[in-house]
Amino acid sequence: MDSPVAVCSALAACLALCCAASALAAAFASAIAAKKFPQVGSAGTAKSPKPDALSASAKFFLERSDRAGAAISMLRAAILALSAFCIAAGAREILDMRQNWIGTVAAYALSIPALLTLQRAFIDLPFSALGRRRATAALNRLSKPFFVVYAIFAPLEFLAQKLGAAIFGGKHCENAPFEYLDVEVMLRAQNSEAESISPYAGKILNNALRLNELDVSDVMLPRSQVAYMDTESPNSENIALALEKGYTRYPLCRDNLDNCFGLIHIKDILNFVCSNESADSIDLMKIRRDTIRLKETDKLESAMLKMLKYKLHMAMVEDEFGGNIGVLTLDAALSQLVGKIRDEFDSAAQDKTIQAAGKNRYRISGSASLHRVEDFLDVDFETDEVSTFGGLITLTLGRFPEPGERILFSGQRLRVTVESVGERMVGDCVAEIEEPEREA
Numbered sequence: 426m427d428s429p430v431a432v433c434s435a436l437a438a439c440l441a442l443c444c445a446a447s448a449l450a451a452a453f454a455s456a457i458a459a460k461k462f463p464q465v466g467s468a469g470t471a472k473s474p475k476p477d478a479l480s481a482s483a484k485f486f487l488e489r490s491d492r493a494g495a496a497i498s499m500l501r502a503a504i505l506a507l508s509a510f511c512i513a514a515g516a517r518e519i520l521d522m523r524q525n526w527i528g529t530v531a532a533y534a535l536s537i538p539a540l541l542t543l544q545r546a547f548i549d550l551p552f553s554a555l556g557r558r559r560a561t562a563a564l565n566r567l568s569k570p571f572f573v574v575y576a577i578f579a580p581l582e583f584l585a586q587k588l589g590a591a592i593f594g595g596k597h598c599e600n601a602p603f604e605y606l607d608v609e610v611m612l613r614a615q616n617s618e619a620e621s622i623s624p625y626a627g628k629i630l631n632n633a634l635r636l637n638e639l640d641v642s643d644v645m646l647p648r649s650q651v652a653y654m655d656t657e658s659p660n661s662e663n664i665a666l667a668l669e670k671g672y673t674r675y676p677l678c679r680d681n682l683d684n685c686f687g688l689i690h691i692k693d694i695l696n697f698v699c700s701n702e703s704a705d706s707i708d709l710m711k712i713r714r715d716t717i718r719l720k721e722t723d724k725l726e727s728a729m730l731k732m733l734k735y736k737l738h739m740a741m742v743e744d745e746f747g748g749n750i751g752v753l754t755l756d757a758a759l760s761q762l763v764g765k766i767r768d769e770f771d772s773a774a775q776d777k778t779i780q781a782a783g784k785n786r787y788r789i790s791g792s793a794s795l796h797r798v799e800d801f802l803d804v805d806f807e808t809d810e811v812s813t814f815g816g817l818i819t820l821t822l823g824r825f826p827e828p829g830e831r832i833l834f835s836g837q838r839l840r841v842t843v844e845s846v847g848e849r850m851v852g853d854c855v856a857e858i859e860e861p862e863r864e865a
Contacts (some may be wrong), residue, residue, distance in 0.1 A: 432517050440511040443504045448552040449546060449567055450574075456563035457490050457557030483564035486571065493571075496578035504577050505544070509537050588784070596617070632762045635809055641728050641810040642721040645742045645751040645757055647792065647850045653678045654689050660704045667691055674739045674754075677713045682749040685741055687713035718743050719753060728839075729758045750849060765794070787857040791815025791851030802858065805836040815851030818843065826851060 460479075479487065486493045556563045653676040654663040667675065673692075678685045693712040698704065717740045719728050732740055738755045756766045778793035779801050791799060793814045798804055811820050818826055818841065821834070826843045833840050838859040845852030 436511045436515045439718040441506040447504045448548045450497050451549050452556035453561050453567045455553040459557040459560040480563050483570035496575050499578040500574050508540050528567040560603045636726050639725040641719050641723045645753045647751045649847050651752050660822040688716050787856045789814050789854050789856050
């Protein structure tokens with residue numbers, strides 16, 4: 426049998442290796458976060474390194490930061506468990522508690538809080554700061570060794586995701602857009618010498634992080650609500666339409682939205698009118714402007730980049746068969762970041778998507794913004810998967826609703842009746858808030 430000294434020496438060596446591995450993991454995770462968010466490094470004072478300063482292996486982990494972060498988290502959990510075992514086993518040998526299992530369990534339990542405190546003080550804080558300050562060097566030097574960690578723990582993380590999805594459902598086990606260590610680093614940087622952001626800036630930041638969850642179909646104006654100019658109609662009728670709607674841009678179509686030739690800007694029509702040209706003499710096909718087509722399944726972020734690239738404020742949205750199902754405006758896309766954009770001609774009275782219809786009774790359009798419904802009714806539907814009230818109903822049912830169908834949102838004490846549906850959208854709904862039962 427090995428002597429207690431030999432056993433304790435082996436356990437001490439194992440514990441030292443665990444501490445070294447934990448320190449490297451903390452530095453590596455912080456380096457990834459600092460490269461993804463340059464303002465994190467050195468409280469925002471360091472300059473962003475050049476993109477070509479990173480090695481190929483470092484770029485590999487930076488592009489897969491969510492999976493790399495999950496692997497590092499599992500590594501640190503394994504290190505913590507092994508370190509606690511080493512301390513408990515060493516105490517067992519030193520105090521000669523080999524036959525006392527109660528003492529062994531107690532030693533193991535007491536070692537965990539001690540390890541957490543020491544790890545935080547002597548490993549996490551200093552090595553995380555080092556990883557932030559020297560992010561490029563840390564990534565380049567540690568990325569190759571961490572391939573071993575990634576190869577071991579990435580399959581385990583995949584299995585954990587599948588197991589969690591099977592037990593709790595895929596909705597509750599989706600990968601977060603950023604690993605928790607990244608968030609920890611960002612919050613620590615925010616609480617340092619850098620000025621804290623305002624509530625409105627924080628709201629914009631949260632909206633920006635959610636942007637990659639939205640599709641074009643979540644924000645587009647549906648086909649039934651699109652006002653367009655018709656080449657088969659007299660110009661006087663098209664101008665009357667523009668005066669009635671008050672928009673700046675209109676799709677130019679023949680008979681319906683599927684036959685779209687481009688966009689008409691009201692400024693181009695005014696140029697003819699101001700030059701004493703007759704309205705009937707205007708050739709809309711000559712003054713039309715080109716636009717682009719977006720797929721309804723395109724991510725909103727990529728759609729915004731395309732519109733900014735081609736300097737467009739409006740784009741057509743088509744379905745999988747190539748038919749136009751609506752339009753996307755740059756204002757609607759930007760409103761997902763900064764909130765509803767209104768000009769001096771807009772008024773609250775013009776927004777009729779939510780209207781009171783009696784005590785605790787409201788008429789809500791399916792196109793109403795889900796955020797506005799939550800603010801208006803003072804409820805929280807706890808979902809970021811949809812952006813409209815009609816989308817919430819479809820998501821809840823798992824299918825498109827039927828007229829007259831009723832849905833109960835028990836957590837919000839809200840009973841909704843679908844009054845009408847369109848071809849591809851939920852129409853008007855009636856929502857009733859149930860009053861809480863009074864105790865006898």
